[in-house]
Amino acid sequence: xxxxxxxxxxxxxxxxxxxxxxxxxxxxxxxxxxxxxxxxxxxxxxxxxxxxxxxxxxxxxxxxxxxxxxxxxxxxxxxxxxxxxxxxxxxxxxxxxxxxxxxxxxxxxxxxxxxxxxxxxxxxxxxxxxxxxxxxxxxxxxxxxxxxxxxxxxxxxxxxxxxxxxxxxxxxxxxxxxxxxxxxxxxxxxxxxxxxxxxxxxxxxxxxxxxxxxxxxxxxxxxxxxxxxxxxxxxxxxxxxxxxxxxxxxxxxxxxxxxxx
Amino acid sequence: xxxxxxxxxxxxxxxxxxxxxxxxxxxxxxxxxxxxxxxxxxxxxxxxxxxxxxxxxxxxxxxxxxxxxxxxxxxxxxxxxxxxxxxxxxxxxxxxxxxxxxxxxxxxxxxxxxxxxxxxxxxxxxxxxxxxxxxxxxxxxxxxxxxxxxxxxxxxxxxxxxxxxxxxxxxxxxxxxxxxxxxxxxxxxxxxxxxxxxxxxxxxxxxxxxxxxxxxxxxxxxxxxxxxxxxxxxxxxxxxxxxxxxxxxxxxxxxxxxxxx
DNA sequence: CAATAAAGCGAACGCTCGCTCTATTTTTTA
DNA sequence: TAAAAAATAGAGCGAGCGTTCGCTTTATTG
Numbered sequence: 001x002x003x004x005x006x007x008x009x010x011x012x013x014x015x016x017x018x019x020x021x022x023x024x025x026x027x028x029x030x031x032x033x034x035x036x037x038x039x040x041x042x043x044x045x046x047x048x049x050x051x052x053x054x055x056x057x058x059x060x061x062x063x064x065x066x067x068x069x070x071x072x073x074x075x076x077x078x079x080x081x082x083x084x085x086x087x088x089x090x091x092x093x094x095x096x097x098x099x100x101x102x103x104x105x106x107x108x109x110x111x112x113x114x115x116x117x118x119x120x121x122x123x124x125x126x127x128x129x130x131x132x133x134x135x136x137x138x139x140x141x142x143x144x145x146x147x148x149x150x151x152x153x154x155x156x157x158x159x160x161x162x163x164x165x166x167x168x169x170x171x172x173x174x175x176x177x178x179x180x181x182x183x184x185x186x187x188x189x190x191x192x193x194x195x196x197x198x199x200x201x202x203x204x205x206x207x208x209x210x211x212x213x214x215x216x217x218x219x220x221x222x223x224x225x226x227x228x229x230x231x232x233x234x235x236x237x238x239x240x241x242x243x244x245x246x247x248x249x250x251x252x253x254x255x256x257x258x259x260x261x
Numbered sequence: 262x263x264x265x266x267x268x269x270x271x272x273x274x275x276x277x278x279x280x281x282x283x284x285x286x287x288x289x290x291x292x293x294x295x296x297x298x299x300x301x302x303x304x305x306x307x308x309x310x311x312x313x314x315x316x317x318x319x320x321x322x323x324x325x326x327x328x329x330x331x332x333x334x335x336x337x338x339x340x341x342x343x344x345x346x347x348x349x350x351x352x353x354x355x356x357x358x359x360x361x362x363x364x365x366x367x368x369x370x371x372x373x374x375x376x377x378x379x380x381x382x383x384x385x386x387x388x389x390x391x392x393x394x395x396x397x398x399x400x401x402x403x404x405x406x407x408x409x410x411x412x413x414x415x416x417x418x419x420x421x422x423x424x425x426x427x428x429x430x431x432x433x434x435x436x437x438x439x440x441x442x443x444x445x446x447x448x449x450x451x452x453x454x455x456x457x458x459x460x461x462x463x464x465x466x467x468x469x470x471x472x473x474x475x476x477x478x479x480x481x482x483x484x485x486x487x488x489x490x491x492x493x494x495x496x497x498x499x500x501x502x503x504x505x506x507x508x509x510x511x512x513x514x515x516x517x518x519x520x521x522x
Numbered sequence: 523c524a525a526t527a528a529a530g531c532g533a534a535c536g537c538t539c540g541c542t543c544t545a546t547t548t549t550t551t552a
Numbered sequence: 553t554a555a556a557a558a559a560t561a562g563a564g565c566g567a568g569c570g571t572t573c574g575c576t577t578t579a580t581t582g
């Protein structure tokens with residue numbers, strides 16, 4: 001079976017109920033209540049978007065196993081990368097047999113592809129949402145907030161994709177770069193518009209946009225740099241306070257970069 | 262032979278002639294003429310710092326082979342990572358036999374360790390140099406310039422270490438984080454001093470310091486983002502112009518972040 | 523409660539890897 | 553020119569990898 005669509009990047013169109021409810025950004029807490037890509041719906045989405053790969057028919061079983069597989073993948077591969085994670089490691093960590101694992105995937109790489117797909121989906125949600133803000137400044141602020149919240153919730157996913165992109169097919173690699181560039185372009189456009197209208201002032205919109213994107217990446221790539229406590233103190237309150245502190249830092253920095261005189 | 266010092270991080274003390282001549286930062290061109298870690302001296306340094314590992318006795322041969330091995334490593338592993346680069350690939354790319362390769366290393370990991378050692382050495386050179394500037398502002402600017410120049414010259418080395426750190430021994434991983442944190446600390450300290458003296462103004466010195474470091478990393482990690490031409494147009498003139506443009510962008514951004522009022 | 527279908531299991535397969543080793547040739551050095 | 557050092561080609565080793573497949577167990581259903 002010559003399946004030329006094997007490594008195709010899935011459509012970014014957000015399907016089903018995912019786009020129905022608007023995401024509430026007023027606090028991390030309310031974000032948690034409205035963001036669709038988390039908990040069981042997250043793994044249901046993984047299942048629905050990969051029915052061509054997954055052998056298991058009943059969603060109930062597949063969803064539970066996908067959760068085990070992906071969670072374990074993040075744990076095991078965080079030690080020394082996806083390549084060095086053997087499927088025997090994964091079998092031990094999940095408590096599943098090799099056969100059970102292979103009823104959710106066709107090949108090891110599929111795990112990485114599923115992660116890539118979800119992160120892209122989340123990125124698209126972010127971009128879609130950004131368009132709805134009222135003023136130009138709040139558009140930027142909301143974009144930052146959305147990205148910060150989403151990448152905190154999906155931190156292992158974002159982290160994984162960043163470091164494992166290189167072991168994905170070439171097309172997927174290009175797609176990852178494109179998404180990053182789109183992110184920069186988006187901010188740049190908003191900044192330019194603000195400069196034209198006299199709301200902002202900067203002589204280097206591209207650099208400011210790039211700085212925002214790079215600092216957003218820094219948040220989920222290097223938790224050890226910003227969040228003092230990595231293992232302990234993961235109470236929701238602590239987490240919310242840390243996000244807010246970083247959000248404030250970042251927004252403050254951007255405000256200064258765009259300030260008129 | 263119980264060699265407990267196997268994975269020891271080498272002393273950061275810059276040996277031999279490396280520290281004799283001061284590095285000239287007035288332009289990238291003059292930097293090229295004075296920075297010690299490049300061309301043959303670079304691979305001589307690799308040799309001298311790894312005589313315990315390398316079997317080949319005559320420096321002449323060892324240096325030439327190290328250059329071949331490391332250059333080929335960067336080429337081959339840039340495709341899909343160090344783990345997926347087999348030593349048979351390396352043998353083909355270098356044109357050396359397995360035996361010849363194994364007279365320069367004891368195990369595959371040694372290649373990565375050599376790279377890590379040199380990048381650390383370069384980072385230490387950067388930090389040492391920064392202390393010599395006159396004013397506080399020029400200290401920051403010179404640090405940025407030095408880092409930008411060095412990481413351009415050693416781009417494959419820096420890039421490799423960033424993405425392969427995870428497959429190094431734990432001690433080396435911690436060392437990499439420490440270096441990054443030291444870099445941030447250094448900038449933060451200078452900024453705080455400037456704020457205290459009224460030269461600068463910011464309410465978040467740590468964030469500004471972090472931004473600088475992250476944007477410096479961005480330069481060597483994502484050439485495709487900034488430098489339009491990756492393969493073609495690698496003339497020294499083009500390169501110098503691109504560095505200068507990025508340096509100007511970065512310094513301009515930092516200046517605005519530290520501006521009083 | 524059988525009967526059937528789905529899910530789960532794990533030993534075994536073929537293969538590639540890092541690494542070693544030897545016999546031989548080439549190059550360098552004194 | 554003779555001894556020493558370096559490099560070659562490649563067969564071979566055992567470990568560990570991703571993947572498969574015949575089988576057992578569990579769940580579903582008429």
